[in-house]
Amino acid sequence: PAEKENNFPPLPSFIPLKPCFYQNFSDEIPIEHQVLVKRIYRLWMFYCTTLGVNLVACLAWWISGGSGANFGLAFLWLLLFTPCSYVCWFRPAYKAFRADSSFNFMAFFFIFGAQFVLTVIQAIGFSGWGACGWLAAITMFKTNVGAAVVMLLPAIMFSLSAVMMAVMIMKVHKIYRGAGGSFQKAQTEWNTGMWRNPPSREAQYNNFSGNSLPEYPTVPSYPGGGGQWP
Numbered sequence: 001p002a003e004k005e006n007n008f009p010p011l012p013s014f015i016p017l018k019p020c021f022y023q024n025f026s027d028e029i030p031i032e033h034q035v036l037v038k039r040i041y042r043l044w045m046f047y048c049t050t051l052g053v054n055l056v057a058c059l060a061w062w063i064s065g066g067s068g069a070n071f072g073l074a075f076l077w078l079l080l081f082t083p084c085s086y087v088c089w090f091r092p093a094y095k096a097f098r099a100d101s102s103f104n105f106m107a108f109f110f111i112f113g114a115q116f117v118l119t120v121i122q123a124i125g126f127s128g129w130g131a132c133g134w135l136a137a138i139t140m141f142k143t144n145v146g147a148a149v150v151m152l153l154p155a156i157m158f159s160l161s162a163v164m165m166a167v168m169i170m171k172v173h174k175i176y177r178g179a180g181g182s183f184q185k186a187q188t189e190w191n192t193g194m195w196r197n198p199p200s201r202e203a204q205y206n207n208f209s210g211n212s213l214p215e216y217p218t219v220p221s222y223p224g225g226g227g228q229w230p
Contacts, residue, residue, distance in 0.1 A: 036175075
């Protein structure tokens with residue numbers, strides 16, 4: 001089969017960089033899981049949007065007398081977590097459902113769980129963490145109501161992100177356990193090296209089934225009649 005050309009991220013033609021990943025839900029994800037995987041992808045996009053809104057809110061926080069370190073950290077989180085969250089937890093989820101890969105399911109649970117804990121901390125909003133959460137926003141109401149209202153937006157969005165992450169973890173775990181996934185299967189994939197680029201389910205099926213029927217000539221040849229009945 002022809003090699004699939006990478007299509008994500010969809011970069012403009014004038015940028016010398018090329019896409020790093022191939023992503024096609026209808027082509028690679030089993031139909032019964034496409035909706036869930038698309039929701040995980042939309043959750044990634046929502047979280048990245050939240051980081052962008054948080055950057056604006058941290059700027060308002062800084063202008064209203066807050067620490068500039070929060071703005072600097074918010075900018076760092078946006079640059080760091082946008083690509084890293086895609087690579088570290090969305091791609092493992094995508095590959096896990098694409099190939100029924102226990103190793104990638106395990107990687108998703110571990111990294112996505114850590115992301116969930118971090119998002120809860122960001123929603124709380126401790127000062128010095130570069131996140132406008134509830135504590136930071138409520139405290140700002142005593143100083144500048146306008147800035148506080150702006151800071152409430154990322155607090156709400158971080159909270160929604162955390163709730164949706166918890167729901168996704170439970171849904172994916174239910175499917176994983178129901179399909180017979182286990183740590184032993186993940187360990188086997190690690191030992192064989194299949195975790196790096198697990199084949200799709202279609203490729204696994206083709207390799208397993210092969211061509212079980214012998215090939216016969218289209219027109220049988222019979223003796224004594226030039227290929228015709230005597």
